[in-house]
Amino acid sequence: MKFRAYLILSIFLLVVTPIVITGFVTMEAAEKALQSQALQTGYALSLERTEISHLRENIIYILIIGTVVSLSGAGIFTSELSGSVNKIKQGLDALSHDTNLILLPQRGILGEIVASINQLAEKLRETRSHRDALLKSSPNGIITVDKNGKIILFNPAASILTGISQEKALGKKYSDPELTLPIGHLIAATLADCEPVLAKEEILLRPDGNSLAVAVSTSRMHDFHEELIGVLAIMIDLREKRLLEAQVLRANRLAGLGELAAGIAHEIRNPLTAVKGYSQVLEDELEPADPKREYTGVIVKEVNRLDKIVQGLLDFARPSASRFEAANLNEVLEETLALVGTPSFKRRILVQKDYADNVQAEVDKEQFKQILLNLLLNASQAIPGQGTIKITTQCAESNVSVSILDSGVGIAAGTLDKLFDPFFTTRENGTGLGLAIAHQLMELHGGRIEVRSEINVGTEFKLILPLKQGGILDG
Structure with missing residues (x-):
């Protein structure tokens, strides 16, 4: 409002004042013409006329001074206005390079313009911040x-x-x-x-x-x-998509293989029982010194080995129903170590333990022992001479983990993807069912197994389990 008042006053002084001055100048010229006429006619001007003439001269001087002052004020106002506009222009130029800049407040209508610019800049900053967060995340x-x-x-x-x-x-x-x-x-x-x-x-x-x-x-x-x-x-x-596709294909393949294995296992077990029984009958009929008893012993031994494989097939094809209960995994580990801790194991393997306090999770204790037993036996067999097995337990907000790290020969990168396939083994006398069963049991627990290995350095199997069955496994 003040800006508008100053603008109107300046226009009035710059436009109206010259008109008034022109009028008074015209009146002055007319007065001089009257005086000249009075001299020519011989009549003197009256006192009143003389005072009016002086008054007019004073008014003219005042108007001239007012005009000068008005022009000066208009110049000052125009200069200030131009300076404020230049500041706003410079601020806009700076905003194009730095949106965090805030223009300094101004007076009058220019202040309203600056406030609007700052509001637009703030909205621009918010929009850019959302865009940057979206692109970054x-x-x-x-x-x-x-x-x-x-x-x-x-x-x-x-x-x-x-x-x-x-x-x-x-x-x-x-x-x-x-x-x-x-x-x-x-x-x-x-x-x-x-x-x-x-x-x-x-x-x-x-x-x-x-x-x-x-x-x-x-x-x-x-x-x-x-x-x-x-x-x-x-x-x-597409890595996650490829991983899910591979898991689905593997699950379908294993499901078909499990059904086939179950059928084959039942068909094989019956004749194996007969072979074993007749071999034992023949062995009983032979003399103790008869060399043929060696053959019957080999037959029984190999039948037992085949029966073990058949039982593994049945365990893989139709695992027993899980009975979940809250358990301290540190205690389950100690019970499993007692099973594998034979004198020969203790002579070769140094077991290092790094247990977290009170690692609790809902598991089927017997099935989880079977998982641990398979992994510990594999770890010990991967160590050719003497070595170490380090067992670490950890507890997070929604999951627990058990790590078994050995100092063995390691696993080649090309075979890591096949480790949990049935009948795949890197050992000469292995059946290739231990890790497959362990993997299947971990899936029944809603968990997973992660493998990390380096040739001639060692292998780490990490079991990750949810705290509660039916909950979400946090990766």
Whole structure:
């Protein structure tokens, strides 16, 4: 309001004052003309006329001074207005580079303009903050390039998937030979053609030599004039999908194998019983010194071995129903170690224990002992001479873990994916059912087994279990 009042006053002084001055000047000229006429006619001007003449002269002087003052005030006001406008302009220029900047408050209507600008800047900061949080937390790789091919956006997930750092990618062209962007050919195709790429599966060859399966989608970006401004590319990591697909295939394969194994086991067990029985009858009929007794002994021994395999098949095909109860896993570990702690085991293996306090979980104690027994026996057999087995228990908010780390020969990377397949074994006399049964029992417990191994260093099997059955297993 003050700004408007000053503006009206300045206009009045700058426009009306010259008109008034012109009027008085005209009146002065008329007065001089009267005096000149009076001199010519010989009549003197009266006292009143003389005073009026002086009064008019004073008014003219005042108006001249007022005009000068008005012009000066208008100049000062215009200068201040121009300075304030320049400050706002500079603030807007600075805002284009730093959205966190806040313009200094101004007076009058300029203050209202500055307040509106600050409100718009705050909304812009909020929008940008939400956008940055979305891009940073997104598990999908997001890349944008302008119409000239320069990379404008490269979020952290894109850096993880491609193996290229954000610092290296931003500001460079996607076709830069030093960048070697794995999806550069899809971006180029989208820039050249109007057809987008929809969920195209690609194998990314990363700079570190590893490869990664992703699904890539691209689309062209346009401004409000429908002019092309660039290309958006989104990469979705397919590792989890591939893992789930593999788990489903494995579950289906094992289910079929289990049914087949159950049928075969019953068919094999009956003739094995007959072979064993008749071998024992023959052995009883032979003289103690008869060399044929050696053969009957071998037959019985091998039948027992086959019967053990058949029993393993039955356990794998139809595991017993689980009876879950709260148990202290440290105590279950101690009971299992007592089963494997034979004198020969103790002579070769040093068991190191790192138990957390009161590691409780709902488990079937007998089934969990079977899991631990299989893993401990495998660990001891993986150590050719003397070595160590370190057992660690930990407890988190929603799960517990048991780690069994041996100092054995390790497992080749190419065989890790097959460890839990039935009949797959790396030992000459192994049946390949121990780990398969352990894996199946862990699934019945709602848990999982993680394996980490290094050749000639050792292998770690980590059991992860939920605290309560029916709860969510936190990875």
